[in-house]
Amino acid sequence: MGLAENQLSFDLLESWLASNPDAVGMKRNGGSVFRELALFQDYHGLPAFKNELVKLMSKIRGDKVRFDSNKLVLTAGATSANETLMFSLADPGEAFLLPTPYYPGFDRDLKWRPDVEIVPIHCSSSNGFKITMPALEEAYERAQRLNLKVKGVLVTNPSNPLGTTLTRQELNHLITFAVAKEIHIISDEIYSGTVFDSPRFISITEAVIDRNLQETDLWSRIHIVYSLSKDLGMPGFRIGMIYSNNEKAVAAATKMSSFGLISSQTQFLLANMLADTKFTSKYMKENQRRLKKRKDMLVSGLKTAGIKCLKSNAGLFCWVDMRKLLVSNTFEAEKELWKKIIFEVGLNISPGSSCHCTEPGWFRVCFANMSEETLQVSMRRIKEFVETILIIGNGCSSKQQQRSGSVIGKWVSKLSSSDPEPDR
Amino acid sequence: MATLSKIATNDRHGENSPYFDGWKAYDRNPFHPTQNPEGVIQMGLAENQLCFDLIKEWISKNPSASICTAEGVDEFKDIANFQDYHGLPEFRQAVAKFMSRARGGRVTFDPQRVVVAGGATGANELITFCIADPGDAFLVPSPYYPAFDRDLGWRTGVKIVPVNCYSSNNFQITREAVEEAYKKAREANINVKGLIITNPSNPLGTTLHRDTLESLVNFVNENNIHLVVDEIYAATVFNSPKLVSITEVIEKMDSNINRDNIHVIYSLSKDMGLPGFRVGIVYSYNDTVVNCGRKMSSFGLISSQTQYLLASMLNDDEFVDNFLAESSKRLDKRYHTFTKGLEQIGIKCLKSNAGLFFWMNLGHLLKEQTLEGEMELWRMIINDVKLNVSPGSSFQCTEPGWFRVCFANMDDETVHVALNRIGAFVCQGQETSTQPTKKKRWQKKNDLRLSFSSRMISEESVMSPHKNMMSPHSPIPRSPLVRA
Numbered sequence: 001m002g003l004a005e006n007q008l009s010f011d012l013l014e015s016w017l018a019s020n021p022d023a024v025g026m027k028r029n030g031g032s033v034f035r036e037l038a039l040f041q042d043y044h045g046l047p048a049f050k051n052e053l054v055k056l057m058s059k060i061r062g063d064k065v066r067f068d069s070n071k072l073v074l075t076a077g078a079t080s081a082n083e084t085l086m087f088s089l090a091d092p093g094e095a096f097l098l099p100t101p102y103y104p105g106f107d108r109d110l111k112w113r114p115d116v117e118i119v120p121i122h123c124s125s126s127n128g129f130k131i132t133m134p135a136l137e138e139a140y141e142r143a144q145r146l147n148l149k150v151k152g153v154l155v156t157n158p159s160n161p162l163g164t165t166l167t168r169q170e171l172n173h174l175i176t177f178a179v180a181k182e183i184h185i186i187s188d189e190i191y192s193g194t195v196f197d198s199p200r201f202i203s204i205t206e207a208v209i210d211r212n213l214q215e216t217d218l219w220s221r222i223h224i225v226y227s228l229s230k231d232l233g234m235p236g237f238r239i240g241m242i243y244s245n246n247e248k249a250v251a252a253a254t255k256m257s258s259f260g261l262i263s264s265q266t267q268f269l270l271a272n273m274l275a276d277t278k279f280t281s282k283y284m285k286e287n288q289r290r291l292k293k294r295k296d297m298l299v300s301g302l303k304t305a306g307i308k309c310l311k312s313n314a315g316l317f318c319w320v321d322m323r324k325l326l327v328s329n330t331f332e333a334e335k336e337l338w339k340k341i342i343f344e345v346g347l348n349i350s351p352g353s354s355c356h357c358t359e360p361g362w363f364r365v366c367f368a369n370m371s372e373e374t375l376q377v378s379m380r381r382i383k384e385f386v387e388t389i390l391i392i393g394n395g396c397s398s399k400q401q402q403r404s405g406s407v408i409g410k411w412v413s414k415l416s417s418s419d420p421e422p423d424r
Numbered sequence: 425m426a427t428l429s430k431i432a433t434n435d436r437h438g439e440n441s442p443y444f445d446g447w448k449a450y451d452r453n454p455f456h457p458t459q460n461p462e463g464v465i466q467m468g469l470a471e472n473q474l475c476f477d478l479i480k481e482w483i484s485k486n487p488s489a490s491i492c493t494a495e496g497v498d499e500f501k502d503i504a505n506f507q508d509y510h511g512l513p514e515f516r517q518a519v520a521k522f523m524s525r526a527r528g529g530r531v532t533f534d535p536q537r538v539v540v541a542g543g544a545t546g547a548n549e550l551i552t553f554c555i556a557d558p559g560d561a562f563l564v565p566s567p568y569y570p571a572f573d574r575d576l577g578w579r580t581g582v583k584i585v586p587v588n589c590y591s592s593n594n595f596q597i598t599r600e601a602v603e604e605a606y607k608k609a610r611e612a613n614i615n616v617k618g619l620i621i622t623n624p625s626n627p628l629g630t631t632l633h634r635d636t637l638e639s640l641v642n643f644v645n646e647n648n649i650h651l652v653v654d655e656i657y658a659a660t661v662f663n664s665p666k667l668v669s670i671t672e673v674i675e676k677m678d679s680n681i682n683r684d685n686i687h688v689i690y691s692l693s694k695d696m697g698l699p700g701f702r703v704g705i706v707y708s709y710n711d712t713v714v715n716c717g718r719k720m721s722s723f724g725l726i727s728s729q730t731q732y733l734l735a736s737m738l739n740d741d742e743f744v745d746n747f748l749a750e751s752s753k754r755l756d757k758r759y760h761t762f763t764k765g766l767e768q769i770g771i772k773c774l775k776s777n778a779g780l781f782f783w784m785n786l787g788h789l790l791k792e793q794t795l796e797g798e799m800e801l802w803r804m805i806i807n808d809v810k811l812n813v814s815p816g817s818s819f820q821c822t823e824p825g826w827f828r829v830c831f832a833n834m835d836d837e838t839v840h841v842a843l844n845r846i847g848a849f850v851c852q853g854q855e856t857s858t859q860p861t862k863k864k865r866w867q868k869k870n871d872l873r874l875s876f877s878s879r880m881i882s883e884e885s886v887m888s889p890h891k892n893m894m895s896p897h898s899p900i901p902r903s904p905l906v907r908a
Contacts, residue, residue, distance in 0.1 A: 005505055007501070007505065010500065010501040010504070013500065013504070014497050014500055014501070017492045017497050017500065018494060018497060021493070026483075032480060034476065034479070034480050034483065035473070035476045035480075037700050038476065038479070038697060038698045038699070038700050038701065039471060039473070039697070039699060039700055040699075040700040041543070041693075041699040041700050041702070076542055076702075076723070076724045076725055076727075077507075077722075077725065079722050079723060080542075080722075080723045080724060083723050087429060087431050087432070087579050088428055088429055088431070088432040089426070089428055089429055089432070090429050091429050091430050091431075092558075094429075108719075108722070113553055113579070113720070113723075151426055152426060182426055183426045184426050221426055229507075233504065233505070234504040234505075235504075235505060235506075235507040236503055236504050236505055236506040236507050236727070236728030236729070237504060237727050237728060237729055238507070238725050238726075238727050238728075246428075248428055248432065248433070249428055249432065252428065252429075252431070252432035252433070252437075253432075255437045255439065255574075256437075256578075256579065258543075258545050258546075258574075259542055259545055259546045259549050259575075259579075259723070259724055260542040260546055260702075260723055260724030260725075261542060261543065261702050261724075262702075262727065263700065263701050263702050263726065263727035263729065263730040264700030264701065264702075265700070265701055265727065265729060265730050265733070266727040266729050266730065269492060269729065
């Protein structure tokens with residue numbers, strides 16, 4: 001339950017493939033395009049594919065924004081897109097502000113090779129972890145005290161790990177802040193197609209247009225990251241992209257994409273799939289319906305165990321409040337609780353500290369990467385575990401320990417394998 | 425106003441090199457036999473287009489290798505989900521097997537040491553990030569692949585120190601030259617982290633001798649620096665001598681050689697002609713590099729769809745053996761067609777046995793034996809002869825007049841057109857020239873005239889019956905730059 005994969009709607013994709021042999025067999029109008037594809041390594045990307053992507057992005061935003069395929073840069077996954085943006089917008093040692101909690105992989109994607117610093121914007125449960133103006137200002141000042149030059153803010157909208165979309169107010173704070181400080185805004189909108197409930201998704205672009213700032217400097221400091229890994233559940237295909245209004249950034253990122261281009265075979269398949277707009281509409285709608293159902297199942301399951309979740313409307317996970325299960329309000333206690341959940345309950349969930357949350361006791365729990373039956377099993381386990389903890393207080397009785405020890409099985413061996421990858 | 429980064433705004437992506445100007449000329453006016461017969465013929469792009477029929481046939485016969493067919497769609501979900509940076513196990517195994525077969529089975533590769541990367545471009549950058557820091561340097565024998573400046577140096581901040589090689593010994597790399605360059609770099613306080621060689625060589629098309637490789641291994645070992653061998657053209661060897669892979673050399677050398685410093689770069693872009701699929705490989709004997717490289721490969725993983733297809737294809741031993749043999753045959757034929765045709769008009773090429781190009785010497789056609797002279801000739805070749813060839817200077821060659829000419833990215837008809845154009849170009853020079861000194865030089869070539877014309881008429885592979893632009897009376901090459 002630590003891996004944010006979307007496995008709910010493969011049946012829809014599979015049936016599309018069965019009905020579209022041309023896309024599959026690398027044919028166009030019956031004639032083979034294999035040779036063209038095998039040779040195609042142009043870092044501008046397959047035009048047909050980019051055209052479909054901008055149409056898809058527009059549709060996801062309720063057609064409130066139009067995108068230009070010339071401003072789209074294809075990269076091998078959003079992982080590569082974020083790193084590439086760092087290389088393009090910041091020099092080593094410069095900094096980006098990120099609201100906490102944030103996706104743990106950002107530590108690698110932003111800091112590792114580009115050597116960019118992350119300065120967290122502290123968000124708190126007191127207001128549902130929303131971004132506030134004081135928090136933004138405080139982060140900026142902290143960066144200054146550390147002698148770090150802030151180049152921009154990076155937000156994930158919808159948020160990972162919160163599963164919430166940014167409110168209009170938060171977007172406006174970001175915009176006001178970025179205008180005042182003359183910095184970039186990167187909006188990682190990788191989960192934009194997973195919004196399954198109100199409020200509706202408002203993209204950074206829409207928010208800027210609504211403030212009438214398209215003709216100002218800020219416009220060329222707005223960059224969006226997107227991918228098909230979450231919305232279409234195809235992380236293996238490595239389809240990521242950067243959308244930027246900044247010509248120079250697009251030019252630089254395009255050249256950099258040479259280090260991680262998308263396989264032409266995959267570009268061709270997806271260009272065909274996305275061109276079937278009837279299919280993609282149907283898919284997105286159905287996928288969102290299934291995500292909502294699954295999320296509701298998790299939330300109500302946890303509720304019967306007395307566990308609350310942050311109210312969410314998007315994403316493949318819930319942000320779960322387990323603070324009352326902590327023996328003390330510390331990260332050590334969170335770690336202890338986490339170990340218990342992994343080894344005794346047999347559930348792999350992600351502790352808030354790995355997401356740089358400032359308050360201990362929160363966990364990200366994914367719900368879209370398993371069958372319904374498995375989710376039911378997880379719910380039962382959590383319920384039992386919580387009951388045990390709350391009744392006994394500080395741990396399990398020996399009788400309870402025996403019972404819960406039996407679920408250790410494959411989870412332990414899975415965890416002890418080397419090279420754990422950061423959960424997305 | 426927030427600026428972009430230094431990397432984004434500097435020139436180290438190298439696209440302002442003339443190497444790309446030729447491509448632009450081609451892009452603006454690409455040759456097509458019927459739709460644009462006067463267009464520019466692309467001879468600057470080292471693509472291998474000779475064996476697609478074999479691959480297409482395999483794909484049609486193996487529908488289950490594609491996750492999108494009825495036969496293969498059951499795997500769709502697992503493959504679409506697979507983003508493990510270790511790469512698909514069956515893909516790594518198949519690649520290790522293929523790498524071995526491409527080296528005649530003389531050496532085996534361990535799939536556990538195969539790291540996937542986004543094309544050789546991604547692989548070269550990745551290994552650089554793993555073994556060098558910003559400000560460090562690599563020794564690279566020249567002439568070398570122009571994009572190394574970008575791949576090794578752009579985002580990594582690493583410098584290239586060229587090790588110049590000369591035509592006097594056929595541009596062979598010598599330990600002495602490498603040592604000399606290393607010494608000079610050290611004296612200039614440059615921290616050299618390694619030596620990078622391409623074997624078979626781009627642009628030379630030659631393979632390194634075993635004793636050269638051994639001496640280079642000894643050199644890096646003694647100085648405790650890395651050796652990276654880019655073997656991207658390994659299976660394009662079409663003539664003897666066979667490729668001696670660095671892995672073969674290492675296996676046979678003493679145990680005092682520190683294998684942790686030896687790394688191989690590979691790809692399927694040239695050997696199989698699949699640059700669009702972005703298959704790059706880093707193969708290292710160093711566990712730390714393998715582990716670190718794996719994590720970095722997250723930034724340029726190969727699409728699982730592609731890994732799955734190729735795992736199946738490369739595991740088909742019969743297909744692979746036939747492909748390797750047939751590909752060599754076709755490359756050999758193409759190479760000889762060109763070099764023979766050029767020889768007949770007095771143009772010499774470096775004798776080579778691999779690659780998708782030959783290294784052509786047009787020094788005798790230069791107005792001046794200088795870089796400017798070479799650029800002038802090059803512009804004429806692009807604009808008047810309408811061939812995009814790559815000037816030696818873009819490969820950091822220190823001797824003007826050499827050009828890399830790609831031959832495997834066109835069909836047979838286009839080969840004829842290209843040869844005819846070159847022939848017309850050099851003959852045109854002879855007809856309009858009025859300089860007596862030049863005549864003297866070429867007098868010894870007079871005996872070529874008759875044999876040339878008769879052979880030209882009879883050799884089908886060179887003559888195009890409809891576009892005979894060759895004058896049978898003036899085969900003697902002259903620089904068209906030399907006019908009254």
